[in-house]
Amino acid sequence: MTTAALPMNDVPFEIAGREFRSRLMVGTGKYRSNEEMLAAIEASGAEVVTVAVRRVDLNRANDEGMLHHLDPEQYFLLANTAGCYSADEAVRYARLARAAGFNEWIKLEVIGDEETLLPDVAGLLEATKLLADEGFKVMAYTNDDLITALRLEEAGAVAVMPLASPIGSGLGLLNPHAIRTIKRRLSVPVIVDAGVGCATDACAAMEQGVDGILMNTGIAAASNPVRMARAMKLAVEAGRASFLSGRMPRRETAMPSSPLEGMLD
Amino acid sequence: MSQQSVADDTVSLTVNGEERELPAGSSVADLLRAHQLDPRMVVVEHNREILRDRDSYPRVTLRGGDVVEIVHFVGGG
Numbered sequence: 047m048t049t050a051a052l053p054m055n056d057v058p059f060e061i062a063g064r065e066f067r068s069r070l071m072v073g074t075g076k077y078r079s080n081e082e083m084l085a086a087i088e089a090s091g092a093e094v095v096t097v098a099v100r101r102v103d104l105n106r107a108n109d110e111g112m113l114h115h116l117d118p119e120q121y122f123l124l125a126n127t128a129g130c131y132s133a134d135e136a137v138r139y140a141r142l143a144r145a146a147g148f149n150e151w152i153k154l155e156v157i158g159d160e161e162t163l164l165p166d167v168a169g170l171l172e173a174t175k176l177l178a179d180e181g182f183k184v185m186a187y188t189n190d191d192l193i194t195a196l197r198l199e200e201a202g203a204v205a206v207m208p209l210a211s212p213i214g215s216g217l218g219l220l221n222p223h224a225i226r227t228i229k230r231r232l233s234v235p236v237i238v239d240a241g242v243g244c245a246t247d248a249c250a251a252m253e254q255g256v257d258g259i260l261m262n263t264g265i266a267a268a269s270n271p272v273r274m275a276r277a278m279k280l281a282v283e284a285g286r287a288s289f290l291s292g293r294m295p296r297r298e299t300a301m302p303s304s305p306l307e308g309m310l311d
Numbered sequence: 312m313s314q315q316s317v318a319d320d321t322v323s324l325t326v327n328g329e330e331r332e333l334p335a336g337s338s339v340a341d342l343l344r345a346h347q348l349d350p351r352m353v354v355v356e357h358n359r360e361i362l363r364d365r366d367s368y369p370r371v372t373l374r375g376g377d378v379v380e381i382v383h384f385v386g387g388g
Binding site for chain 2: 077083114123260
């Protein structure tokens with residue numbers, strides 16, 4: 047089984063001047079075991095993997111930290127601010143993540159609501175400005191609203207990450223038009239983040255022309271995460287190639303594929 | 312627990328949200344060692360100030376009432 051590294055005539059996948067080898071980024075949460083997580087990440091072909099910042103549990107054996115499992119030489123560790131509900135809190139987590147010493151990139155989340163995990167747009171913009179001023183490379187998780195996406199770009203985000211649907215929902219791409227519009231209007235890369243449930247969703251998201259996808263639950267919560275990781279890898283490649291190929295025009299009526307001439311009497 | 316029960320040669324501080332007793336004069340490096348934590352695997356925040364330089368851990372002395380957070384990377388999306 048071979049797949050080309052890049053679909054023909056594709057441009058390199060670059061964010062803030064750094065080139066990444068895969069348009070698929072994956073999370074490390076919710077796996078049943080570390081072995082399964084590592085196998086799934088490997089199968090996904092992802093280079094960028096996200097991690098969260100949390101307290102060390104002082105009452106348990108210290109074998110739960112991601113750095114015991116993930117090789118920072120092999121993967122680009124992208125820390126998130128998941129679970130933060132204010133700009134100040136997100137900035138604190140981002141600074142802690144940077145102090146770990148790997149890079150100055152942050153997947154910024156400022157959550158506004160527990161049930162939907164939708165972003166607090168005001169807090170998100172504030173934190174993006176603060177962190178960009180401190181030299182962070184901010185990849186901002188946001189909703190599929192164009193104006194917010196534009197403001198995030200103005201605030202200094204190096205990538206904008208609109209959701210396909212709510213985090214962990216697996217509801218797929220709910221508003222392709224909104225995603226397409228954001229991609230069309232922004233200069234920075236657009237990475238769809240959250241809501242992808244199966245390969246169809248990943249492919250459909252890439253077909254909107256976005257630069258990449260970040261997913262976690264879609265792989266981790268599949269019955270067979272390793273197999274799903276491979277499906278997602280292929281779907282992202284297929285969706286990208288499909289987008290670059292330029293789809294045929296839609297028609298309301300049928301048009302035969304076979305010649306009308308040469309039919310028997 | 313009353314303050315009187317705390318011996319003079321220990322200090323009481325908050326580590327990751329829990330009260331801990333440490334020998335007086337303990338450093339951040341001592342605290343990590345007591346919990347078998349590899350300094351390269353964690354980040355320490357001392358009274359809301361991130362200790363960016365891990366080489367400084369042996370020189371940072373912990374005092375009564377200090378608030379310490381020790382964090383690391385865990386699985387997340």
